[in-house]
Amino acid sequence: MKLSHIACIFVALLGAIVWQIVHVVVEFEYSSYSSPHSATALSRWNQLTTATTNGVAPTFCNFDGNVCCRTSTEVQFPKSIEEVQEVVRDAVMRGSRVRVSGAGHSMSSVVCDPTPRGDSVNGGAPPLTILSLDRMQRVLDVHRLAMNDTASLLSSPLDVTTAYVTVEAGLRLIELNRALRYLGLGLKNMGLIQEQSVAGLMATGVHGTGNRLPSIPSIVHSMDVVLANGSLVTWSRDSNPEMFRYARLHLGLFGVVVRATLEVTDLYDLQRHNAVTTLEQVLKHMHEHQRTFRHYQFWWVAGTKYALVNAMDMVEVPVIADGGDIPLMCHVFRQHLPVMRAAQSVGLRPCKFHVDLDAVDSSSIVSPPPQPPKVLTPLRKALSAFKTDLTFDIAVRLSNMFPSVGPLILQLLPYLEPESEDLVGWGPDILTFPGINFHAVRYTELEYFVPMKYATTAVRWFVSFAEEHRVDCPINSIDPIRTVRGDNVPLSPLYGWYGDNDNDGDNGGGIALSFVLVQRDDIFTQCASIVEAAMLKMEGRPHWGKRHPLVRTYEDVVALFGADVVDRYRAAVLDADPHGVFQTEELRVLFGLMTTTSH
Incomplete structure (x- = not known):
């Protein structure tokens, strides 16, 4: 073996070890599973997470x-x-x-x-x-649903399958997840990153992945809103349900959402099976897989015929018999399945309990992995020995730092990613990908939702677009294609997308497809407009928090949702804010609101 190969392996191993230690130590403070629903736990949590935002900006x-x-x-x-x-x-x-x-x-x-x-x-x-709302980030209360009534978990710490957590709307998702974990609970679904606030998640209709799982607005149980006259109102399924129906995806038009109660569930872990396979195999099995797995998504690597597949299912949260916390070493071992399997096979239990390692049946994921050039083989083997998406994360970060060569860096991914691996851990750890959070660089994104009946057609079109426009619209990033469930939230891009039933994998729900350019604002609108025009022809709808250059007028929105839905939404907005205090010029045009502000 050449010296250069040994150096590559050493650097990869060292980086992976440091990455693993930092990841585990940072999360360890938030890993207690003892007394999850106690008032003491909630009080301590709020002491640990005091908002620190200071100063003002013009x-x-x-x-x-x-x-x-x-x-x-x-x-x-x-x-x-x-x-x-x-x-x-x-x-x-x-x-x-x-x-x-x-x-x-x-x-x-x-x-x-x-x-x-x-x-x-x-x-x-x-x-x-x-x-x-950065200074309003407290967790206020947790309730369980029982016999059509609610009882505080703080006074009645019973096992639950459905619970409700009330939070201040400025709370960041990453802190909400940590708080829920501390309280023995978890969100039913979430996206790829955790930087958003609760109010923002609702405002723009944030989604996760999974054909049977709800979007964030769908889990909102009630909200407290400050109106333009300064009054505080509560909207819920029981109190002013019509206003609640439309304000779940509020776009900031109804007032200031200051508190929200969200439907959550018991704490859970996930097992994610990662595989490198051909895009053709992904498309062939996509409908089957999105029905089979709790979460299913894939990443097409532009310029190649390969895709990175993520298939996820729940595993049981480990319980310590003596009520203690999970040991630090357990966090390391349970995220490193080859070692865990070997230890359990000879009767050793680093976690003091048995960990289910087979929640995901990956036998249906066909994976003819690409064979890397010989010079990359040692590096691939070294990287394959470690968890935490190290290869993926490094490649994405490097492509963002050097966007001019980003496509070349990303095209190495199929040859460096482990052929197949399984990761087990806390749900948000497994669902999110820190490397795709581009806060260190400038990027712009268009995200469109397409009904499931057009899913394969949309992906094939996007691949042909990338090939045809590789010079004038070079894709220098990577984003997942996610399966999503339809919902009943007006103006959600998933609104009304149900099949014969909620689990109709072929006709219900759809896919979310993103087009991202890093540090190329100069060409984004031109390129994104081509993608958007094609998605609109397939009954696509935009994510309201991303760019949508072709959806600019009331007529455009009506074409997406129908006049009845849009007009009812507009009526609800004007009922809540008749003088347009919370409107912007762009939103006025989009929803046919008033054209002048009066008080």
Whole structure:
């Protein structure tokens, strides 16, 4: 073996070890499973996670910096509902519009109309007040459903299959997940990253993956909203259900959502089977697999014939008989299945309990893996020995840092990824991919949802588009194609997409397909418009938090959802905010709202 090969292996092993240790130690503080529903646990959690946002800013920008707007006052950071009410009343008295920012993760202009360069205050538009909920991130209460009634888990710590958690709307998803884990609970579904706020998740209709699992707005049980007159109202399935129906995906148009109650479930772990296979095999088995697995998605590597498949199912959360916490070493071993299998086969139990290693039946995932060039074989073997998506994460991060050679870096992925591997761990750890969170670079994304009946056609079209436009629209990133379930949330891109029943894998639900360009704002609109036009022909609908250059008018939205749905949504908005305090110019045009602001 050449010295260069040995050096590559050494670097890969060292990096993987450091990665594993950091990952485990960081998460270990949040891993207690003892007394999960106690008042003490909730109190301690809130002490551990005090919001630390300080200072104010005269200009709001989203996380990527591609949408910025100047405000007439400094960005406001209220710490309580009373302070939110005060900010809203003051803004209305000054004749200012009010918009709320969550984590600023949307790259569409959903928070505010971008300020043209050189303008002092939003191009002559009415004054604007931006309100951030970053200082409102507490977990307030947890309830279980029992006999059509609710009982607080804080006073009745019983086993549950469905529970409700009430949180302040500024709470970040990553902290919500950690809090739920601390309380012995978990979200039913989630997306690929955890940086968004609860209010933002609702506002833009965030989804996860899985043909039988709900979108985030679908799990909202109730919400508390500050209206333009400063009053606080509660909307739920039982209290003003018509307003609740439309405000679950609110786009910031109804008021300031300050609290939300979400339907959650028992804590669970996931096993993810990763495989490298051909795109043809993926498309051949896609309908079967998205019905079979709890979560199913795949990543097509542009410029190749290969795809990376992720198939996931639940595994039972381990329980310690003596009520203690899971040992630190268990976190290492249970994420490294070859070692765990070997240990359990000879009677050793590093975790003090038996871990189910066969939740995912991967026999149906056909995986004729690509054979790497001989020079890459030692590196692939070294990387295959470790968990945590190390190869994938490094490749994606490098492609983002060097977008001009991004396609070449990503094309190495099928040859470096393990041919087949299984990962077991806490649900959010297995579902999310930190490497695809591009906070360190500038990128722009279009995401479209296409009904399942067009899924294969849409993927094949996208592959042909990438080949045809490899020069003028070079895909220098990677994004998953995810299966999603239909819902009943008006204006959700998944609205009404049910088949004969909720589990109809061929006709119900759809797929989410993304087009991402890193550091290429100059060509994004031109390229994304080509993709969007094709998706619209397949009855596609856009993600409201992503760019959608061809959906710009009321007529465009009506074509997507029908006049009845859009007009009822508009009526609900005007009922909640008759003077347009929470509107932006773009949203007014999209939904046919009033054209002037009056107070």
